[in-house]
Amino acid sequence: MPPEAPPARRMWPLYAAGFTTAFGAHGIAANLGGFSGDAVTSLLVLGGLLALYDGAEVLLKPVFGTLADRIGARPVLVGGLVAFAAASAVYVVADRPGWLWAARLGQGAAASAFSPSASALVARLNPAAKHGRAFGGYGFYKSIGYTLGPLLGGVLVWAGGLRLLFAVLAVLGAAVAGWAALAVPAVPPLPKARQTVLDLARRLADPAFLAPTAALAAATAALSAGVGFLPVSGRAAGLGTIVTGAAVSVLALCAALVQPRAGRALDDGRLTARSGVTAGLLVTAAGLGCAALPGLAGVLAAAALIGAGTGLITPLGFAALAAATPRERLGQTMGAAELGRELGDAGGPLLVAAVAASAGLSWGFAALAVVLAGFVLAYRRAAAPS
Numbered sequence: 001m002p003p004e005a006p007p008a009r010r011m012w013p014l015y016a017a018g019f020t021t022a023f024g025a026h027g028i029a030a031n032l033g034g035f036s037g038d039a040v041t042s043l044l045v046l047g048g049l050l051a052l053y054d055g056a057e058v059l060l061k062p063v064f065g066t067l068a069d070r071i072g073a074r075p076v077l078v079g080g081l082v083a084f085a086a087a088s089a090v091y092v093v094a095d096r097p098g099w100l101w102a103a104r105l106g107q108g109a110a111a112s113a114f115s116p117s118a119s120a121l122v123a124r125l126n127p128a129a130k131h132g133r134a135f136g137g138y139g140f141y142k143s144i145g146y147t148l149g150p151l152l153g154g155v156l157v158w159a160g161g162l163r164l165l166f167a168v169l170a171v172l173g174a175a176v177a178g179w180a181a182l183a184v185p186a187v188p189p190l191p192k193a194r195q196t197v198l199d200l201a202r203r204l205a206d207p208a209f210l211a212p213t214a215a216l217a218a219a220t221a222a223l224s225a226g227v228g229f230l231p232v233s234g235r236a237a238g239l240g241t242i243v244t245g246a247a248v249s250v251l252a253l254c255a256a257l258v259q260p261r262a263g264r265a266l267d268d269g270r271l272t273a274r275s276g277v278t279a280g281l282l283v284t285a286a287g288l289g290c291a292a293l294p295g296l297a298g299v300l301a302a303a304a305l306i307g308a309g310t311g312l313i314t315p316l317g318f319a320a321l322a323a324a325t326p327r328e329r330l331g332q333t334m335g336a337a338e339l340g341r342e343l344g345d346a347g348g349p350l351l352v353a354a355v356a357a358s359a360g361l362s363w364g365f366a367a368l369a370v371v372l373a374g375f376v377l378a379y380r381r382a383a384a385p386s
Helices: 008-029 043-071 073-093 097-124 128-160 162-183 197-205 207-236 241-267 273-290 295-324 327-359 361-382
Strands: none
Touching (some): 008 043, 008 073, 008 097, 008 162, 043 073, 043 097, 043 327, 073 097, 073 162, 097 128, 097 162, 097 327, 207 273, 207 327, 207 361, 241 273, 327 361
């Protein structure tokens, strides 16, 4: 019998955990280069610090997702948040370049624990009929973290330096950990049959896993490329930093606003995961195409369409994964899906940059748009009802 939907107070700490990982990732990344000249002495060092966080997530999210299935998602969630607070406090206490590397690595490892655990708990604590709303709400607050991270992070660094930002993140992580320990119910691990490496490979190669994971990776690739390169397009068109920053905010805001609505439409039967993800991929590809247009209109249209398209894909993709996964393997599935998103996060900007280096930025956006359009056919074939 499916579980009843939990009281809202039990979901809020999970939403706060999603906000924390997004705010921490973008708040620091957006401000490392401009306000920490003693620790970030070159572009190579900056690139290393940015890659350190994402590299830890790529390696560890599947590991912690499997651990959540084995011992329960709540201990991994709370432990990850406590570790995030401790890693953030490291740089507050020891303001040295070497400790910045250690703190950033610790934050990435901690986020690898509590991010897939939060996703698994969103699925475990809600019946299948409410998964769209649940993941839509979770994605909304995560998008708010992405939106506010660069802005509030910049204000904090301006007011008190990079250590103040790390101090706020330490307090935030500790507060959310305590909140989760008190409000999130214990969800014991479910009994499961022994799984061999071959069994795992078969399950991860199943179209029911590959199709939504690939769509999530494509959405993240477009989102990351939009955030990174739309400001470059704006500057090339003679737009100021305020306008280009506003365009990125439009992208994140559209993603945040669309996700809960997409989730409700899925739960109400007005939308299927297959049709919604297909529409999201097409809208996102159209947004990337608009990014090739000159001037403010092209930048704003691209931001709005990329945000709306990725906002459609994200909750529907996670809901499809939850529906196709045995409940006792949710942590493992969410960790593996998060790995796919991290690869998209890195691959999208790399593709745009590689094409732009030889043919110009407009062609870089166009190349990624073609890739996403190709994903539409592959996704519809893989997600077709059997």
